[in-house]
């Protein structure tokens with residue numbers, strides 16, 4: 001009797017071991033994160049590894065041995081995604097951290113994006129430095145103050161800051177062959193859909209698309225015929241060669257590097273003309289690449305945050321703690 005039990009035990013033993021090993025392997029596999037990890041090492045481009053590009057999850061069997069074996073295979077190497085460089089001018093004001101928080105929450109969901117944040121200030125502020133260190137994004141933190149004489153209503157904003165971003169990009173790529181890249185000027189107060197980044201990533205030279213809530217209209221857009229831009233739907237100065245807002249175009253890194261003198265100009269530039277003056281230096285209307293379904297979809301909105309009411313803010317600090325807002 002005893003020996004029968006023993007022999008049964010030895011027959012079953014390998015099977016029991018196999019089941020234990022399989023259960024163990026299964027529980028060791030980490031659960032896929034719902035969203036890309038929020039806090040990986042910031043600063044350097046590419047550190048933290050490539051994150052998930054915007055794409056739908058593959059459908060297919062979720063359970064079973066077959067799936068498990070499949071997931072252990074190496075994924076096929078992906079062609080290199082062009083890096084999106086987003087240049088954001090920003091300045092100190094009560095809503096600054098709130099604006100930057102919204103922006104970072106968007107950018108964190110975009111694969112291979114490098115954020116060039118340029119403070120309109122004589123030095124890097126602690127608020128922005130601390131914010132970027134925790135933002136979980138590859139980023140570069142620059143600063144340049146707008147000369148006082150240009151800080152007047154009616155004059156263009158953020159000229160020096162965008163130029164500082166351009167100079168950094170050119171300097172960074174001066175010695176190496178340009179990696180594929182796309183530059184986009186992302187003001188800190190606009191609203192950006194994730195689809196916009198998919199559209200702009202395929203920019204070959206200069207791409208354009210509609211912008212919502214701008215120019216005194218619900219939207220402005222390039223008019224497209226047979227895949228080419230032939231005019232502009234706009235409520236404001238339709239005579240501009242490129243009647244488009246800063247949020248309505250992207251430029252390939254290659255074009256930025258091969259036009260080293262193209263910058264935003266103070267002299268002779270009026271508000272609302274900066275975009276047109278800049279684009280004139282690097283492209284022609286015929287060359288523009290329409291995105292967003294031949295410029296029929298709004299994927300970015302020129303939202304503006306209202307000035308906050310601080311009427312009840314005490315003159316001197318009354319609270320027992322000091323809080324960054």
Ligand code: UGA
Pocket residue numbers: 088089090091119120146151155156157158161186187188189245246247271272274302304
């Ligand atoms: C419109 C355009 O959408 C801007 O791209 C353009 O720079 C601006 O007009 C202009 O007049 O030059 P608007 O909403 O009126 O935009 O401008 P803001 O959002 O106030 O400023 C644009 C960017 O410059 C923002 O990212 C903002 O943070 C930054 N900024 C603004 C500064 O860095 N310094 C300032 O003194 C003001």
Ligand code: MN
Pocket residue numbers: 187189190302303304
């Ligand atoms: Mn704005």
